Amino acid sequence: MLYTFCYIPSYCWIICTVLSMCFRAQRANSAQAVEFLPKTVTQLYASFISNILANHCQAGSIDKNFLISIGRMAEYGVSNQILSFTKDDLETFNVDTSSHLATSFVIESGQPPHVSYSFLHLTIQEFMAALGHYLDYSPEGLQKALEEAKSTEDGRGEIFLRFISGLSDSSTRSLLKPYVGDLSAPAAKHVISFLQKSIITLQNPDNRKVLNVFACLAESRNKALVSSSIGSNKQFQFSEFYLVPLDCTVLAFILESCRETELLDLGTCFIQTEGLERISAALHTVRDLRLTNNNLRDEDVPCLYSILTHRQCRIQRCSLRNNGLTETSCLPMALAVSENTSLRDLDLSKNKLAGEDFYQLLEVLSAPTCRIECLALQEAKLTPEYTESFLSLTNNPNLVSLNISSNFFGDAGYPHIQKHILTHPSLREIRVGMNDFSEETERNLLQLQRHRSDH
Template sequence: MNQAEDPEDGVPPSEAPLCGEHDSQTKAQRCVTGMHQRPGPGPGPSCVSMKSNRSMSLPLNFKDVAPSVDASSHQQRGKSPEPRCLSMKNDQSIDQWINFKDGRCSYDPEEDQESSEVPTGPSAQHHQRHLDSIFMLLEENILTFVKNELKKIQKFMSSDYPECLEKEDEEELDEEQRRSREAFVKISVHFLRRMKQEELAERLQSRLRVAVCQRELKSDLKRKFQRVFEGIAKAGNPTLLNEIYTELYITEGGTAEVNEEHEVRQIETASRKPARPETTIRQEDLLKASAGGEEPIRTVMTKGVAGIGKTVLTQKFTLDWAEDKDHQHIQFTFPFTFRELNVLREKKFSLVGLVHHFFSETRAAGICRFEEFQVVFIFDGLDECRFPLDFHNNEIMTDVTESASVDVLLTNLIRGKLLPSARLWITTRPAAANQIPPDCVGMVTEVRGFTDPQKEEYFRKRFRDKKQARSIISHIKTSRSLHIMCHIPVFCWITATVLEEVLKTREGEELPKTLTEMYIHFLVVQSKVKKVKYDGGAETDPHWSLKSRKMIESLGKLAFDQLQKGNLIFYESDLTECGIDIRAASVYSGIFTQIFREERGLYQDKVFCFIHLSVQEFLAALHVHLTFFSSGVNLLSEEQTTSLWSKVFRDKPKPKRLYQSAVDEALQSHNGHLDLFLRFLLGLSLETNQTLLRGLLIQTESRSQTNQETVQYIKKKISEDVSPEKSINLFHCLNELNDVSLVEEIQQSLRSGRLSKKKLSPAQWSALVFILLSSEEDLEVFDLRKYFASEEALLRLLPVVKASNKVLLSGCNLSERSCDALSSVLSSQSSSLRELDLSNNNLKDSRVRWLAAGLESPHCELEALRLSGCLITEEGCASLVSALSSNPSHLRELDLSYNHPGDSGVKLLSAGLEDPHWRLETLRYEGTAATDHQSGRGGRAGNLFSVPLSAWLIRP
């Protein structure tokens, strides 16, 4: 600002006198006189001490300042003697500048007696001139500051929302500048009150409290979230979130329906989805989106499997808000976790009280009317909620100051009964998504984890050495199971931790290829850290001591018991049930901090968990292995409950029975919750893996025969027509046992081109499915005729059809059974099918009805359907029109050429084309094509064939 400008410019008239007056004194004299002289006669001059700040509290005496400054008060000051000098020697007088309590300065001239002598002679004159120039500059700076701040305050008071004053500045304000600004606002409040402007004073003071509260809340959240621990805390070695954060792949759309499949299965399904344009959404846009209307979406649910990055996503969102990088349309962000809320499930709070409880800054500021602000509540980890969310029977509440249990507060907040103006963001694993009614959720998003390029970006950030990063990325690509698991960010961290250690300490050694090898190395690395860091041992000492073995055994028991119950989060009561002493658990979480962690919530309640479900499953498998080979007890068999059997079993343990019972147990699981556990248990049977855990595992004698028997047992199960998902997991189990014979046999037939001439066994069919699902090329376009153009082949390869983008089934003799199977694929939530060619099959109307049942499913996203030459009449057309009316949003191309739709069929299709909800762009029949080039939906007149006009169907 130009300092020569009128200092009253932009300031309300009633406040203009605060900027200063003009008289015949010099600026320095005027400043010192106005600041230090009381009205009326006063004592002689006293010196300005430059050595302290104590006298800085002297200048303003609000009790003696009239609401408006007039000429008489100016004249009164003019009669005063020469100015007294301020002491600069010490800091005592700083607090005397402004005394809000009684308006009087507590200055005592005797305190500055030592510094009250005024220099005389030329040096005194020089000193005075120097002092005059300093105070002249000081006055100009103060006037500039006052003018600028009053402008900001005026704008601040006239805005719709009480944004922080600091936001007007582009540069960062330091703490001293903030305090100066807040002090000036307090001065302004005081003057407004002296001017009888009580309402303005109260509004300004209230908004100041809000601004200060917001700043303190942001500061607290910044401290909490700016540093994170990959995996979990490396003691004393946190990482800046902004340095390691890698953008996640988040898709918009979908439903909050439950998915109970094992999350590794879900990841495998996601990894097979062909690359295609999807509606993606960036983290910073999650709460800006609207469902096509002007009003923003109130509640967003974000789904994702454990470890996929949901929590880090919420932390990044909160950190960006706290650092003023994004989301500044939001006044308050309140991040909660269900882990923290669980410990309050027996207590009662009002909504205001709950916020005050977790965010003390709001309580200190006395903020209770949150409806006046744009507020975002984040609730992370719905799947960890341990209290019922009864949306049907919980009482309805609308008063934010009324107390109730936490579950009642949440159901009313989510339903919009409490604080309807608030925005909500809820994260959950897929299995718990249905705990909230669909009508309470405005938008569902899904965190898919890392795409392939994002995986590579993570490892390049993690390893600064480019050559090392390339080597690791290349290695991961060679192992299908590792590559799939790296969709999960926490698994990328585990992999990086292991490979970094192996490359550093075991140069030239083969890198781990299977999941079991990876997790064994991970456990060994953590044991080594514990030994060196906590036990003071050397790196060459044995990894396992008696104490560390005991710890792992205890953690393994906890992992297995809680896996059986389906728990990922444990409380003190859960540990006690497993026989783990609470004090010991704290020691475990402190030592094996990368594996098992302890979190402290409010009231110092402790929450325990493993860093990821896969770590819990590995330790559970390790516990079953240790128990069997140390005591002969098979924890997966009911025989352990019979003492006689137990005795016999302990005398002659038979590993074959352990592994076979594990396979049976996993196959009986309807959702595959033991799939990964089974892979780990079988992997631990290999002698090479047991060698890696020497000192922890009892080294079993060479059991190659047992392993071979287990391989044969698994192949037998594959031959028994188990579900495709279970069959695929059994092939992963064979990989863990280093047996790829079945897969190699089929691959050889594929390479030689002899596969279509062979009659395959059920096991060979399953192997073919496994091979095709592991091949990204075969999933882009799947042509059944390359293998076997038969109904049996279609039914056997249905998982491949489901995972493919484009499927060609022309001339494959499809029956009603085939159409029923295809209908189930079309209606599957996890289907990737977008183009389906069924031309030249005698489907007729009856089989089209089966297909129509799949087309009308809300999960069906088919974009092109070709039914040329399928003997379809008006009845079949009616079925198709009915299906498209139910689900009109996706199908863009329909080929009904060389069929018999008749006049009624044509009319039905014509009426459908006029429906604005239909997305159909191209319709073909009777060997002709009609393309919508008028609707603006992508059709082009150049696509029209030269055909009779009567054969065209053109959208109006």
Template sequence: MCRKTQKQSWTTSSGVDLNRHKDVVLFSLFSCLLADFGLQKPLDEHQVSVKRRYENTTEGTDETGRETTLNRIYTELYITEGLREEVNTHHEVKQLERVSKILHDVPIRCQDIFKALTDQHGSIRVVLTIGVAGIGKTFSVQKFTLDWAEGLENQDISAVVPLSFREMNLIIDEQHSLLTLIQRFHPTFQKIPAEQLSVCKLLFIFDGLDESRLSLDFNSSQVVSDVTQKSSINVLLTNLIQGRLLPSALVWITSRPAAANQIPPSCVSRVTEVRGFTDSQKEEYFRRRFSDEYLSSRIISHIKASKSLFIMCGVPVFCWITAVVLEHMLTAEQRGELPKTLTDMYSHFLMVQTKRKKNKYQQKHEENPQELAFEHLEKGNIMFYQEDLEQCGLDVTEASLYSGVCTKIFRRECQIFQKPVYSFVHLSVQEFLAAVYMIHCYNNKKTEVVENFLEDQIINLPSKTGHLDLFVRFLHGLSVESNQRLLGNLLGWIENSPETIQKAINNLKKMNSEKMCLDRTINIFHCLTEMRDLTVHQEIQEFLKSENRSKKELSVIHCTALAYMLQMSKDVLEELDLN
């Protein structure tokens, strides 16, 4: 028996303050309510089903079928509430460069994203989580769901209902009610009557808005408020997010930054950002991955020596790419120079992942995956279906069995309907293969492809989002002789003379960067780095050491390099004399 005290707190007859155990008490009361409605058994079955689905996972490609326990490899991610100002306006690599220096926000655990902070009031119903490709959004969703399924976190939630956009793309033309949509992906809900859904506290997780081929129209006048009313999936989702349909439900949406503006701010209670690994978490990742302490220490030391590599390791997927390459190079019999630039790393990754005897099929269709990467990079597509592959001349059945690129760098996922969905393991891999294809076309005199691309993209080069910046870096990096030799036939290799390379370097330095925004100019500096030209960096170092700095005049590219070096330096500059 409970009684209310004068201090407006609830205590038991034995004097236990229930305010301190509010979540436990509410969960107990809620469980009793569910039992009364006969819901507890099917919800328990759903919990077991979800646990079975999420307790194991894979890194990178899953073509080997080898899985590992999620809790064994999961490394905590840095997540914050709110967004930085530039998160929706800069290219994703630019955001990573800023993240590496701006880590002063108050972090939030992914398990707590529906819990109000101490200074917040009101409930949190819809959460939008944003992060660049490969930063760990899906892993966060999996960890949240697994912790709930194992009874460790968020036990006030009756059922977590994961519904990825890439899965829903497969039934885009079907008509569903909310109930039948849930049942399509989670059959255990077939035992729950429609009228009892509102009794449950459901959390819907819509993962990967950027992968969606649905058209979410929040201005549509069509209202759906009944869980049995059939409509298009577009309409169901918008009504659910707006709170017209099942208003008691919680909603969690994840997205890359460029696609997040599809959700109106008025519909969102909280925005969080996954920023990937902090510097210490990067080291933890490699130490958890390798039991050999000497190997992990060698890898950590190497990536720390390269600022661009260390920045990119904020992305868990890039940590995996780095681990694959450096483990192979440090343990193989033939050891070469370790990769120092992004282009070096991706060139070795492509070779390591496809290193096996080529058959006639591979020789005939070697450039097709690169063509797919190139054409869809132009279109902005990162998810592919059977028709997309066939349009680029890839036979899906043979490609999945024989093509080294398709099985090692191309991820094939058979979802709940046994319909394959394809993607590259990371957006940067797609950008790299697109650059490989462009160089291949240039070296093999396919001038039409190159000319059409330049005509289509020339007006986009000053864009605020930095579209194709990383692609351009790779183009310059692939001109380096070591990368040309490494990739060989993939590029249709033609040896570039030192004079040709130097001419390209000089052209970069002479570009009229005064008419470009800062990020475009910084990308010129990065292109020089990919070509292993460090003269601008060295000239700035000499300038900083000079006693007659005030008498020297710096070019725009020098000023840009100075700004970037100051921003990325580990040391704090106590005074900067702009004169």
């Protein structure tokens, strides 16, 4: 999360302010520092605002009414896409710019009579808009704000919704308690109810809307809400939808909260290394995991190994089809398959696996104890010399489906493939087409496959 923000100077200032507080606390109490580290964007901003309020507490008590007023003005600006406010706007919302506290939130620019006022950053404006509802809770006002923010098509209400969802978490609100007292618990319950209804009413929407709701749930840190609303055995289909790293962080929280997921399809989502690292902690909870065409590389295989060897791994089907894996990936994948107890279906098609290390993977897949039932090695750059080694797969009593089509076996590899088809005790389906066979060999293979299926 911090890495995503660090390209923007304003975020750097906010992040460094908060982390400096953590480092100072670390010198005093290391355990407290770890607990203090922000876990969500809302906590980051709550810590930043609490630091501002702490500095002003030294000069006297915090004027809660000022925070309510500036929160209302902030929300007015967010909902109407206003970043620059006039003197009349400030008077309308009773914001006194002569207050020392005001200068920590609002900056003045221009020369009289053309003076304007703006928040230090749009995200601070959005956070204060959300905070205002917890300082002065009105059921009608909060419901209206939530509905309006949700209904905006241009995304102007997204960050406001994430902040207001994040403040529903009691540990996040506690960061501000020393300076403003208890924030409204009824407001938190109201927001939680709104989030729950938002999940229930998700009827085949676009993926971005789904992820926006998921982001609010992640900010709330309410795993019980996610679990009760989404439930277990959920299917998440994001195929061909571009996921940024922050989306992967959000999905990780959702998967952890659900605990058990039937299907997660991330095919052609371009998650690459960073996305995989962010979501990896929760992937072991998925039964059917599809990571097809994500530009993963050999250096990502250790991460895949840790997922597949997790002691609570539930993955039964794993598709790594059409990534950038080479023979270097074969050894760690072999170790992962040998240690995993749940995997039944493995698709490594369209990866350049040919090489000496491929034999080690094949050895594991051929073991009598191997649980793999369906194996796909289509278009894996395999040549005739590998066909003899495929005979060892007859030792795997669980293998029922084998796809080795679209390689380069040619007629030279036919005798071993023929023997494999005839002797494998459990194989029900084998795909060997598009392997540079002659027409005669193609006919022979077709007859063999028909003969095998008849028996």
